[in-house]
Amino acid sequence: xxxxxxxxxxxxxxxxxxxxxxxxxxxxxxxxxxxxxxxxxxxxxxxxxxxxxxxxxxxxxxxxxxxxxxxxxxxxxxxxxxxxxxxxxxxxxxxxxxxxxxxxxxxxxxxxxxxxxxxxxxxxxxxxxxxxxxxxxxxxxxxxxxxxxxxxxxxxxxxxxxxxxxxxxxxxxxxxxxxxxxxxxxxxxxxxxxxxxxxxxxxxxxxxxxxxxxxxxxxxxxxxxxxxxxxxxxxxxxxxxxxxxxxxxxxxxxxxxxxxxxxxxxxxxxxxxxxxxxxxxxxxxxxxxxxxxxxxxxxxxxxxxxxxxxxxxxxxxxxxxxxxxxxxxxxxxxxxxxxxxxxxxxxxxxxxxxxxxxxxxxxxxxxxxxxxxxxxxxxxxxxxxxxxxxxxxxxxxxxxxxxxxxxxxxxxxxxxxxxxxx
Numbered sequence: 001x002x003x004x005x006x007x008x009x010x011x012x013x014x015x016x017x018x019x020x021x022x023x024x025x026x027x028x029x030x031x032x033x034x035x036x037x038x039x040x041x042x043x044x045x046x047x048x049x050x051x052x053x054x055x056x057x058x059x060x061x062x063x064x065x066x067x068x069x070x071x072x073x074x075x076x077x078x079x080x081x082x083x084x085x086x087x088x089x090x091x092x093x094x095x096x097x098x099x100x101x102x103x104x105x106x107x108x109x110x111x112x113x114x115x116x117x118x119x120x121x122x123x124x125x126x127x128x129x130x131x132x133x134x135x136x137x138x139x140x141x142x143x144x145x146x147x148x149x150x151x152x153x154x155x156x157x158x159x160x161x162x163x164x165x166x167x168x169x170x171x172x173x174x175x176x177x178x179x180x181x182x183x184x185x186x187x188x189x190x191x192x193x194x195x196x197x198x199x200x201x202x203x204x205x206x207x208x209x210x211x212x213x214x215x216x217x218x219x220x221x222x223x224x225x226x227x228x229x230x231x232x233x234x235x236x237x238x239x240x241x242x243x244x245x246x247x248x249x250x251x252x253x254x255x256x257x258x259x260x261x262x263x264x265x266x267x268x269x270x271x272x273x274x275x276x277x278x279x280x281x282x283x284x285x286x287x288x289x290x291x292x293x294x295x296x297x298x299x300x301x302x303x304x305x306x307x308x309x310x311x312x313x314x315x316x317x318x319x320x321x322x323x324x325x326x327x328x329x330x331x332x333x334x335x336x337x338x339x340x341x342x343x344x345x346x347x348x349x350x351x352x353x354x355x356x357x358x359x360x361x362x363x364x365x366x367x368x369x370x371x372x373x374x375x376x377x378x379x380x381x382x383x384x385x386x387x388x389x390x391x392x393x394x395x396x397x398x399x400x401x402x403x404x405x406x407x408x409x410x411x412x413x414x415x416x417x418x419x420x421x422x
Contacts, residue, residue, distance in 0.1 A: 043253050048084055050253040052276060054262055061273040068094045068277070076106035076240065080269045083110035084248050085278040087127070095126035103238025109268060111248045112213060131235070132217035133244055138229045141212050191259065192231045194224040203260040203267075207231035211246040243268055350408075353415040354395060360419065384421035394418045 043049050055062045065074070065081075068090075074081075081101070087110070102108040114125035116134035123129055190209060193202035205224065212229035224232035231246045250261040289297055337349070357380070362368045365379055377391045384391070394414035 039253065046278075047252045048276065048278070050256050051251045051262075051265055054256065054265065055269060055274055058266055058270075060269060063273075063275055065275050065277045068097065070275075071097055071101050074101070074275060076101050076104035078105075078272050079275060080107040080109060080272045081275050081277060082269075083108070083277050084251075087113060087125070090126055092126060095130065098127065099130060099237065102240040102242060105239040107241045107243070107268075107272060108237075109243045109245070111245050112211070116214075128244070131237070131242060131244070132215070132219065133233060134214040134216055135246065136212045136214055138210050138212050141229065190226065192224050192226040194232070194260075194264070203263060205231070205261060205264055206250055206255070206259050207245070208247045208249075213244060213246060350411060350415070353412065353419065357395070357415065357419050380418065384418055386418065386421060390414060391418065 038044075046052070052062055052064075071081075081098075083098075098108065110127060112125060112128055112133070112135040114123040114128065114135065116123045116136055123135060125135070128135060190206075192205040192207040192209075194205060195202045207224075207226065208231075209226050209229055211231070213223075213231065213233050215223075215233055215235070219235040220233040221236065222234040223230050233244045235242055235244075249255060250258070251265055256262050256265070358369065358376075361376070361380060361383065364383055368376060368379060371379065377388060377395060380386075380391045380395070381388050394411065394417075
C-alpha cells in the first residue's frame with residue numbers, strides 16, 4: 001500500500017473517531033445523585049442526639065450527666081433533669097436523692113418502667129411507688145371498664161322494671177338517643193392529646209397506647225390522654241415539679257420530628273437549663289471492659305487457657321513399662337539399693353559396705369577385729385596399698401544426718417575401691 005493510501009486511511013480513521021467522540025459527548029448528561037450512608041456514628045451511639053441538638057437550637061443550656069452522683073453538685077432551681085435511660089439498677093438511696101433534688105426546686109422528667117402488681121401492692125419502680133403513681137396495661141383497664149358498664153346496665157334494667165311494675169297503666173315511649181357529632185379533636189383517637197389554656201386545638205403525641213398512668217393519690221394537676229388511657233402526668237413535689245411519661249421513644253432521633261413531639265420537649269424544658277441522663281446507674285468494671293475491650297478480654301482468656309494447657313502437659317513421653325522377661329540382675333540390684341536408700345537411709349548402706357570390708361580384712365589378717373581403729377586403718381592401707389587418708393575417708397563412721405548426693409557418691413566410691421583391693 002502506497003504512502004498516499006495510508007495517509008488517506010489514517011485521516012479517515014481519525015475523522016471517524018472524532019465524530020464518535022462528539023456523538024458520545026452529546027449523549028452524556030450530568031445529574032446529581034444523593035447517596036444515603038445512614039446515620040452518623042454519633043447518632044447511632046446516642047439515640048437522643050437529635051433531641052439534644054434541638055434543645056441547643058432553642059438557646060437552652062444542655063449538658064450530659066454520667067451518673068446520679070452528679071446530683072450532689074447539680075443545682076435544682078431553674079434546671080430540668082431528664083432520666084431517659086434504664087433505672088433497673090437504681091437503689092433506694094439514689095431514688096431518695098433524686099426526689100430530694102426535685103423537692104428543692106428542680107423539674108424531674110422520667111419514664112415509668114414497671115407495671116403495678118396488685119398482689120404485692122407495688123410495682124418495683126422506686127420513683128413510681130414513692131410518688132403514688134401506678135402504671136397499668138390498657139387492656140386490663142378496658143376489661144375493668146367493661147365489667148363496670150355491665151354492672152351499671154344491669155342496675156338500670158332493674159330500675160326500669162321496677163318503674164314499669166309501679167306504672168303499669170302509664171306507658172312512656174322510649175326515645176332513641178342520638179350519638180353526638182364527632183368533634184375535630186377526636187380525629188386521631190390513637191394519639192395522645194395535650195390541652196393547653198387559650199389554645200383551640202390540642203397538641204398531638206404518639207405515645208404507646210398499651211400503657212396507662214393512674215394517680216392513686218390524686219396529686220396530678222396536668223395530664224395528657226389518648227382515647228382510652230393517660231400517658232403523661234404532672235404533679236408538684238416540694239418546691240419542684242415531676243413529669244411522668246409512659247415512654248420516651250417519641251424523642252428519639254427517628255421520631256422527634258413526628259407530630260408535636262419536639263414541641264412537647266420544648267414545652268417541658270422551656271426557660272430552664274437541661275441535664276440529660278441516659279443511664280441512671282454506673283456500669284461496673286466488668287461491664288465497661290466487655291463493652292470497650294471485648295477483643296482484649298477474649299485474647300486474655302485464650303492466653304490463660306493455653307497457659308493452663310501448657311502447664312498441664314507432661315514434659316516428654318511416658319516411659320514404657322519393661323516386660324518381666326527382660327529384667328536382669330543389675331536392675332534388681334538397683335531396685336533393691338533404691339528401696340534400702342529410701343527406707344533406711346544413707347548410713348545403713350555405708351555401714352553395710354564397711355562391714356563387708358572388715359570381713360574381708362579378717363580373712364587376710366587374723367585378729368584384725370581386736371586391733372584399735374587406727375591400727376585397723378593402717379593394716380587396711382598395707383593390704384590394699386592405698387594411702388591412709390583414702391582409708392580414713394572411706395572407713396569413717398557414717399553420720400546420721402543426710403549428706404548431699406555428691407558426698408554420698410564419693411564415699412561409696414572410696415569404699416568400693418577399698419573392697420575391691422582386698
